């Protein structure tokens with residue numbers, strides 16, 4: 001068995017082992033400063049270097065254009081469900097595409113701040129697909145259009161971002177990319193704002209990344225708290241108050257790790273994406289080839305990061321999980337709202353972890369299928 005178990009948790013989730021070791025080695029003394037990162041003043045020169053490197057590495061990794069500001073915030077993905085409308089809605093129309101549990105939450109929260117409409121909703125069919133943008137009933141006066149580009153619970157992913165201008169809509173697109181950020185490139189020409197809680201794919205809980213086009217700054221509702229006002233946070237370079245220093249530091253290590261990835265002649269994010277495609281194909285193929293396991297998502301919308309599946313014989317669920325755990329494959333239980341299993345195979349999951357899971361699927365089916 002692998003020294004540590006393979007962790008398929010949806011989040012907080014696994015981190016690259018080399019990053020954990022680096023953080024552990026620097027825990028008591030960061031770069032000879034005599035201080036651990038958690039103990040440093042956020043205003044000191046040491047943390048200043050950490051923050052600057054994290055931002056510039058992220059910009060390089062995701063090819064973020066200069067017109068976008070990078071904000072390191074707190075409050076999680078759920079916090080952004082309120083912070084986005086507080087900043088962008090101006091109290092007006094908010095259009096939301098509902099493709100799963102997370103965008104449904106965004107719709108509900110945004111309703112407190114503006115005139116909200118679900119312009120498409122896949123609830124009736126169980127959130128198993130991405131509705132074609134040509135059918136979205138976007139309003140010409142929408143302040144923004146919200147989509148969750150990877151539904152962590154339902155395992156549904158946008159493999160292409162919608163082009164709102166092609167729909168005759170000038171509103172900015174807001175994407176909740178919490179659970180697949182840095183797993184693939186983002187087409188910034190189609191995005192106004194992207195946000196992501198760190199704890200799925202880039203670091204510890206407590207850090208929320210916001211990448212926002214500068215033209216969207218400065219329109220917060222008067223009731224918006226200053227620490228959640230994007231313009232104020234951008235102006236203060238994420239230092240309006242104490243930022244989540246530890247989270248920024250660990251995410252910074254993850255960004256360096258991602259930039260250093262290599263795969264079949266590819267580097268950085270391209271290498272990471274190629275590996276994610278390979279991992280997802282291995283797992284979906286194993287599920288599709290079996291008689292015991294089922295994934296219900298439209299193949300064109302299947303998530304590369306979160307793979308929900310169920311056993312046709314649900315009475316085997318507990319035994320499946322117990323025998324998986326004996327092999328060092330942990331946190332495979334599905335979300336309580338959908339049941340079954342879920343394997344989250346984020347950036348830090350090695351191909352070997354997916355292969356070990358595929359072996360377990362096959363062995364378990366041979367014994368019990």
Ligand SMILES: *Cc1c(COP(=O)(O)O)cnc(C)c1O
Nearest residue numbers: 076077078079102152178179197
């Ligand atoms: C986990 C998750 C959230 C919520 O994140 P919190 O940090 O717990 O608030 C929001 N959106 C998506 C897509 C998520 O996966």
